[in-house]
Amino acid sequence: xxxIFSLPFIQRAAIAGILIGFVTSYYGVFxxxxxxxxxxxxxxxxxxxxxxxxxxxxxxxLWVALPFTVIISILIVYLKEKSKLSGDxxxxxxxxxxxxxxxxxxxxxxxxxxxxxxxxxGSILSVQKIDLIFSSFLALLSVGTFFSQWKKWAYATFDxxxxxADKISVLKDEYILSIxxxxxxxxSIKVVGIVxxxxxxxxxAATARLISSTFFQMTIYxxxxxxxxxxxxxxxxxxxxxxxxxxxxxxxxIFFIISLFFSRK
Amino acid sequence: MKNIAVSVNSISLKFGSHTALCxxxxxxxEGSFITVVGPNGGGKSxxxxxxxxxxxxxxxxISIFGKEPKSVKRTDIGYVPQIKTLDRSFPALPIELxxxxxxxxxxxxxxxxxxxxxxxxxxxxxxxxLSERPLSKLSGGELQRIYLARSIARHPxxxxxxxxxxxxxxASENDLNRLIDKYKxxxxxxxxxxxxDWEAAFHHADFVLMLNCTQICYAPPKIAFEEKxxxxxxxxxxxxxxxxxxxxxxx
Numbered sequence: 001x002x003x004i005f006s007l008p009f010i011q012r013a014a015i016a017g018i019l020i021g022f023v024t025s026y027y028g029v030f031x032x033x034x035x036x037x038x039x040x041x042x043x044x045x046x047x048x049x050x051x052x053x054x055x056x057x058x059x060x061x062l063w064v065a066l067p068f069t070v071i072i073s074i075l076i077v078y079l080k081e082k083s084k085l086s087g088d089x090x091x092x093x094x095x096x097x098x099x100x101x102x103x104x105x106x107x108x109x110x111x112x113x114x115x116x117x118x119x120x121x122g123s124i125l126s127v128q129k130i131d132l133i134f135s136s137f138l139a140l141l142s143v144g145t146f147f148s149q150w151k152k153w154a155y156a157t158f159d160x161x162x163x164x165a166d167k168i169s170v171l172k173d174e175y176i177l178s179i180x181x182x183x184x185x186x187x188s189i190k191v192v193g194i195v196x197x198x199x200x201x202x203x204x205a206a207t208a209r210l211i212s213s214t215f216f217q218m219t220i221y222x223x224x225x226x227x228x229x230x231x232x233x234x235x236x237x238x239x240x241x242x243x244x245x246x247x248x249x250x251x252x253x254i255f256f257i258i259s260l261f262f263s264r265k
Numbered sequence: 266m267k268n269i270a271v272s273v274n275s276i277s278l279k280f281g282s283h284t285a286l287c288x289x290x291x292x293x294x295e296g297s298f299i300t301v302v303g304p305n306g307g308g309k310s311x312x313x314x315x316x317x318x319x320x321x322x323x324x325x326x327i328s329i330f331g332k333e334p335k336s337v338k339r340t341d342i343g344y345v346p347q348i349k350t351l352d353r354s355f356p357a358l359p360i361e362l363x364x365x366x367x368x369x370x371x372x373x374x375x376x377x378x379x380x381x382x383x384x385x386x387x388x389x390x391x392x393x394x395l396s397e398r399p400l401s402k403l404s405g406g407e408l409q410r411i412y413l414a415r416s417i418a419r420h421p422x423x424x425x426x427x428x429x430x431x432x433x434x435x436a437s438e439n440d441l442n443r444l445i446d447k448y449k450x451x452x453x454x455x456x457x458x459x460x461x462d463w464e465a466a467f468h469h470a471d472f473v474l475m476l477n478c479t480q481i482c483y484a485p486p487k488i489a490f491e492e493k494x495x496x497x498x499x500x501x502x503x504x505x506x507x508x509x510x511x512x513x514x515x516x
Contacts, residue, residue, distance in 0.1 A: 033355060154371035158355050158362075165317050165344045166369040167335075212356045213399055216373045 004238055009125055016127040017230035017248070019135040020188045020200070023142050025226025027181050028205035029219045033157050038088050039076065039178075040201035042095035043185045044194045046072040049098035051119045051189070052105035061119065066186045072098055073182035077174055122193025124234065124244045134187050145180065146219075153177055154215050196245045203252040204229065210259040225255050267294040269331075270423055270455040271316065276325035278311060284478055285311045286322070291474055291483040295422070298449055298456040300466035302489075303476035304499055309459040310347075312476065313427050316457070317344060329423065339369050343416030345426040348408050353401045359411045360396040363387055366415035386418035387411070390444050406437025413441065417448050424448065426458040430465065438462065442469055463490065 004010050031040050050068025054061030072094050079090040118126075145153075156163040156170045164170050185197060192200055208221035233248030240247070271293040278286040286308045293299050301309045314320045316327055318334030329337045343366070363383040364372050372379065387393040392410040395403065403411065409429050416424060426445070430438040442465050449456050460466050466473055466486065473489035475481035481498040482489050 151368075151370035151373065155365060158352065158357065158365075158371060159346065159350065161314075161319065161346055161350070162344065162365070164319050165342070166365070167339050168370070209354075209356060214358060214361060215356050215371065218356050 009127075010238070012127045012129070012132055013124045013234055013244070014231065015132055016135055016191050017124055017234045017244075018227050019132070019139045020191045021204075021226040021228075021230030021248075022223055023135075023138055023184045024188055024192075024197075024200035025204035025208075025222040026142050026146070026219065027177075027184055028201040028226070029208065029215070029222050030153055030157055030177060031181065031201050032205040032209060033215070033218075036087065037198065037202050038091050040181070040185065041198040042076070042091035043069055043073055043182050044189070044197040045095045046098035047182075047186050047189055048119060048194050049100075049102035049105070050186075052102035052109075056105040056109045062186055062190065065119075065189070066183065068098070069182040069186050070179050073178040074175060077171075077178050081171065119189050120194050121243070122189060122191050122196065122245050124191045127191060131187075131190055135191075138183060138187050142180070142184075149173065149176065150219070157215070192245050192248075196249055199249045199252060200226070203249065203256055207252070207256040207259045210256075210263040225252065229255060267296065269293070270295040270297070270329070271457070272328045273312075273316070274325050274327070276315060276322040276327060278308075278315065278320070278322045286315070286476075287479045288325075289476070289480045290325075291472075291480070293455055293457065293472070295455055296449070296453040297471045298446075298469055299458070299472050299474060300470040301457065301459045301474045301476060302461070302463065302466050302498070303481070307477040307498075309476055310427055313425055313457065313459060317342065317425065340419040341422050343419060343421035343424045345409070345412045345416050345424070345429050347427050347431055348405060348412065349431060351400070351408065355400065357400050358397055359387065359392065359400065359403070359414075360384070362400065362411055363396075363415045363418050366418035383414075383418060386414040389417065389448075390414045391440075404433075404437075405431075406433040406440070409433055409437070409441055410444070413444060420452065421454065422452075423455045423457070426456070428459050428461065430460060430462050438465070445469070466490075 005014065031037060047065045047069045050065030051061035053068060054064035057064065076090045076094055079085060079094070080087045152163070152168050152173055155168060156173060160170050188197055188200065204226040205218070205222045207225050208218045212218035212221055229251040230248050233251040234244055236251065237244040237247035269292050273289055273291050276286055276289050289312065301312065303309050311320065315322050316329065316334060327334055330341060360375060360380065360383050361372055363386050364375055364379050366386070367379060367382055375383070384393055384396060387396055390410040390413050392407065392414060395407055395411065400408065424445070429441055433441070445456060445458070446469060448454055467490055470486055472483060473486050474483045475489055475494060475498045477498050482494050
């Protein structure tokens with residue numbers, strides 16, 4: 001089994017899996033605890049609209065998907081703040097519009113559009129060096145926020161009003177968190193795919209919640225589960241010759257089922 | 266003459282077409298205990314949020330210890346929110362929640378010094394034995410003690426409480442009111458408490474602010490709870506209040 005790690009594309013896949021497992025499970029704790037699972041799914045689907053525009057413009061799809069998804073995430077927070085609509089409704093409206101745009105962009109593109117399916121299902125084994133550079137940068141940025149922002153994000157996750165009363169700029173922090181989640185989603189798409197991405201954001205954090213008595217514990221456990229399941233899933237998928245993203249999610253699900261037995265109510 | 270802790274001058278606030286507060290004015294001397302009473306939707310919690318600087322008023326102004334609410338030092342104000350807003354699914358221990366009162370953010374780790382300060386606050390409200398029990402497993406009364414410990418851990422000069430008795434039994438409410446009185450006396454603190462409990466408002470307050478979007482009265486309890494004032498604020502008086510104030514109810 002060790003020999004497979006001598007292959008460069010497997011090395012890249014392993015590193016990408018660990019990095020994406022880390023960032024998605026880290027932001028996942030805020031998504032789960034703020035009950036924003038639909039936001040993760042909505043932003044992932046919004047990225048499809050951006051990737052489709054990239055394909056239409058015949059440029060690197062993720063370069064277009066990145067600003068496209070970031071703008072959608074900002075609009076979601078803005079719409080939620082400025083209207084009486086709930087967060088879920090804002091997500092529902094904007095992600096539907098983004099997907100509709102994506103379908104139109106693809107229909108306008110003449111010729112073969114099979115590339116779009118790469119972004120729907122992802123392909124960890126086709127990760128390139130440039131993808132690793134972006135993933136590493138995002139992981140470093142996320143480590144930085146763990147030391148600088150986590151305390152404020154956690155406080156606002158517990159109670160927005162208490163955090164505001166303690167002079168924390170909750171709205172600004174929500175924009176920052178939302179933008180970082182959208183960047184995480186776009187960078188993860190190539191590895192995980194739009195369809196399976198929600199699981200990466202939700203399952204490790206939900207599993208960690210079951211066995212944690214503090215939010216800090218939940219964050220650490222979620223990161224560990226995210227990284228371990230990505231690595232184990234990658235190895236298992238190679239051994240069993242099965243799609244990697246799907247196997248990683250099944251490993252995450254196994255962790256979740258085991259945690260149910262050790263759940264702290 | 267005592268210093269003024271809170272000065273509210275002709276504030277008004279609308280949410281769309283709904284008037285939440287209309288021309289409300291009062292001043293609170295340092296070391297005073299004020300209760301805010303009025304019907305549901307009468308603007309009590311909105312007033313507290315304006316004093317805390319969480320919402321902007323449309324007109325008028327508020328000053329806390331001579332400063333705008335947003336400029337007041339974080340540690341000068343302790344805030345006890347309504348526990349019904351608490352997300353019980355959040356994984357947290359009481360000692361963490363109390364330490365947010367000291368730090369102003371959520372702790373990753375609790376060091377020895379922070380633990381000692383937090384435990385001291387918990388001891389003051391008789392809840393040190395609850396320090397490691399998950400929030401999800403606490404009763405309403407226990408939770409209110411934890412929130413009170415959180416707010417007094419920073420030794421605030423002004424303590425603001427939003428319906429602290431909601432969802433707790435009579436004995437727990439009495440305990441809570443006793444603890445608030447004790448903190449006020451020991452620290453010469455100023456207290457503002459929104460409550461639906463007229464008896465507590467009558468017995469603990471130096472002044473009562475009666476609100477129904479407009480200011481019905483701001484007076485000592487004996488004057489505030491006169492029949493005509495109660496009828497102006499609530500439109501009626503329940504029979505149960507006859508026992509407290511000797512005011513005959515009509516519903």
